[in-house]
Amino acid sequence: MSTAQTTSKTVAAVGSVAQWTEDRTGASKAVREFGRKIFPSHWSFMLGEVALYSFIILVLSGTFLTFWFKPAMAEVVYQGPWTALHGVTISEAYASTLEISFEIRGGLFIRQMHHWAALLFMAALTIHALRIFFTGAFRKPRELNWVIGIVLSMVGLGAGFTGYSLPDDLLSGNGLRIIDGLLKSIPLVGTYISFFLFGGEFPGIHIVSRLYSLHIMILPAVLIALIGVHLMFVVIHKHTQWPGAGHSEKNVVGEPVLPTFAAKGGGFFFLIFALVAFISAIFTINPIWNYGPYDPSPVSAGTQPDWYVGWADGILRIMPGWMEFYIFGYPISLNINIAIIIMLLFWGIAMVWPWIEAWMLGDNREHHILDRPRNNPTRTGLGVAAAVWYAVMWAGASGDLVAVFFHMSLNDMIYIFRVLFIVGPFIAFFLTRRICLSLQRKDRELVLHGHETGQIIRLPHGEFQERHQPLTPHEVWALTAFETPQVLPAQPGKDGKVSGLERVRARMAKYFYEDRIHPVTKAELDAAHEAHHHDEVAAGDHDDHKGLEK
Amino acid sequence: MKLLAARRRHPMALVVLLLVGLLLTGGAYSLFTGSTTASADEYSAADVEAGQKLFVTNCATCHGLNAEGSENGPSLIGVGAAAVDFQVSTGRMPLQMHGPQAQVKQAQFSEEEIAQMAGYVASLGPGPAVPDEEWLDTAEGDAAAGGGLFRTNCAMCHNVVGSGGALTRGKYAPNLTEVSEKHLYEAMQTGPQNMPIFNDANLSPEEKRDIITYVREVSETPSAGGFKLGSLGPVAEGLFIWFFGLAGVVGITMWLTARSK
């Protein structure tokens, strides 16, 4: 086996340690498999990594915090350094959080890193998901990874909320009180769920230790497992890439893992770590010492959850009271349940969207080249509509602060949010779709007529014209290499009849994709060049509104 | 009592007497208890007279010629000197325009004039007096006790550290960090606008002083964690991570993926 000898010689040259490892792990196979794997380089492809790195920071800083935090609700009288709470009865959970903040060196810094990293984790995860959606990166073969991503955001929300509730301060306690109300409103079993979760009546003495187990064991374990599968799929599928010269559905163009991508990714990790450290060094987050211990009677103005739970709180604020009604004396608290319903609906639709889109278009092909958002106006419009809907619910949770800040009436704010909750997504959809179509027209103009140069030339017969610089073939390819979604008419089934479902599909496809702009074809470009040349002689009108197919 | 006797010949005396009488007999519920309630004892007759003139020219349009109140303004009989001092020296009164609630602005009168008007209003009926220095001395107060009282009685409107908050229909509870000790005390005592009144049976002068001490302490102590982001809680933190944190992230990713020259 001469190749084996050469390989082992090469490895031996690297060092006996490597050989030792190789003999026990067979690592060379992995290096060969992954070492030259290609990752395309674009800033928008790095957002998921930010979530990953934030998660690593969370695990590291969280482990540090567990060494001092006491997840117990036994009462102690505070006598620590924070004088504004001297002599006050507080729980051990709250006391140990105060200890971490005021008595452990570096404790407050790491506590703030943990909380800021949590906010960044959810924010990065969210814009990563938006990037995936708007570029169509969820399409075959990546549907399952998209679903995993949505589940990650759901579990991340749970992990965040359980953490927010641990210090047992006034803010988190009132948050739990809202959760208690939310649970109690569930028909039939709500009261039981509440009693089981809290170990009896709210607030009880068990909730902090129970949430702690979830927060440091089950939820992070699920997150780690899902992140692992998520990354594994990225390797299996290879990364998507933007349309561009040299890029095709059959290849992936970019940097190899070793050394370029590994170095950039490693450096990026330290940079994200540095950003979180910087924010945590000088910006206060969750100053629990100000909130005081949890007590069911007081509450602070501006009681809000962390941002990623805000939309749930916003729904609770926006819904009117008449949505609670009674059937045979049993309450249906739709004004409260709807928060859970909307959240599940939102996540649910997001999860099945890849299949809905593929079904509507009858498209069962793999897609590795991304859509520029403008080139799929319908999807982009729907995505912006969903984002606006989410944003209205989210903003709803801060209505009181917005009202004070802009000197508006709190009540008017809520009326505005109620209206926007209904009409906001529709306006967003139609507006976004129009904007996308306009941008596509602009692209067509650019391809057909070239860059404006700012040079004015005078034609022989006296007319002034601006000279246009034709695009390079590379530029033309980047702007024209896309497919316009095709509206597939209703197809007969095996029995030769068109089923009702198929009719619905065809109608939806027609509604969503009928308005569309075609990319410029070579024939059109040639014709335009011809006309241009002709124009410069005959000075004819060269406005072009072709391409909008009705 | 001597002062009262001296003013018996005053043209307003009869009206005042009548109203005071009505108030005393009719209103078990308008009883003010506690040590800081005072009548016009500390103001001279001249002050009261000057105050009345100022009142008639500046306040009577809304509060009535005899401070009996009108459609546009409440009766000031029995509100006490503390209410006048609070409302006028914070610039809330005279009202600039009708709105959900009176706004803080530059005080329109000198301290002396304010004292004269306070004296006049105090002469109309017993009400809370301007607080003694003793109750404003935060060196004497207990911030921890004040914190407990503040969370129970104040935080729901003014936020746990006094950053303020929204009330119904455009009204709001103001930020307390810049409010003087005296005005904090007077506000608790007199319940300006929609703020409830915290009489001395509810919060004793010592307890009020504890609350003031707490407010001072939390607004003057730098936050252990760094910049406070307005002490507005998770909303400010969320906005910060979206607009500063993510902007930083996107900046880093763009630098990272840009080709070197």
Next chain:
Amino acid sequence: MTSIQHSGGPGGQVEEMNGFQNPGLPEHKPRITDSSPAAERLAERQIAAWFIVSMIGTIWFIVAYFLFPVGDSGALVRIHTAGVGLGATVALAGLGIGIVLWAKNLIPDAEVVEDRHDIAGSEEDQAIALEILNQAKDESGIARRSLIRNTLIAAVAIAPLPAILVFRDLGPLPGDKLFTTLWGEGVKLCKDIGMIPEENQIEPIRASDVTIGSVFHVIPENIRDSGHPLDEKAKAAVLLMRIDPSELNTDPDREDWGVDGIVAYSKVCTHVGCPVALYEHQTHHLLCPCHQSTFDVTNHCKVIFGPAKRPLPQLPITVDSEGYLVAQSDFREPVGPTFWEINTRETNA
């Protein structure tokens, strides 16, 4: 396999779209560091400088850790936090910037093309996999031996039941807990003094203390008799207000539930349970700071705005022989958020 391509075909593929040919990767332009050895050396020194900056940051962290004490007022902790935090920032940022500059300026930056392969295995792989599965099916007899298979499915289906059942003792059943509070006949209304230790007295409230425009945050005098004061407080917290009786629209059934305009209402929101603590003494509105439900005290705390549906329950009160305010009974309806069994029984009142 990978291969470096400059302005050649895209990975050897010929691509055509809308009549255009894929022009292939643009020509690779060398960086200054690729062509100028001086620039390369400068870049090298620059990167090393960042690593030195990182070391300075690490030392800064260590110095700050020992130099700035904690355990005192907020100001000291602030200095410590900023000290170690900025040290860590410099240490991490120096590392990050150095490594990224290395990657950007010194490591070759030519784009590399990798071919994609089918995600699905080859037909041969699929056939072999199917064969293995079929063999497993035959050898185990899972399809054939239906008795074993079906009993196995049934056993697995019910096996999780104990795993669910063991969670039964997470909490007691609700019983009548949501229908009772500490309030009862003759229980004095006392001032809520927050989380102050037991030595401190809780003060009962006299009717004469409650002047017009006042609001008192109230707990029952027997709050400390219960094993779980916070659980009881979560239900028994009450707001006490005095309003000119002429402004109150009192229900005939509740004529004697107040004392001269003094009325007491549950402080627990009927929406999701936040303390409805904001009292506006001119409008007589109670506002919940969490979700903005607004209750009108003059109309028995009916909801006039926001997401709550039910009015706040009223606590019937009276005055005892010493002039203290006392409850006439418990609440006549359950307090707090709506729950499924809310109308299934009466309260203890």
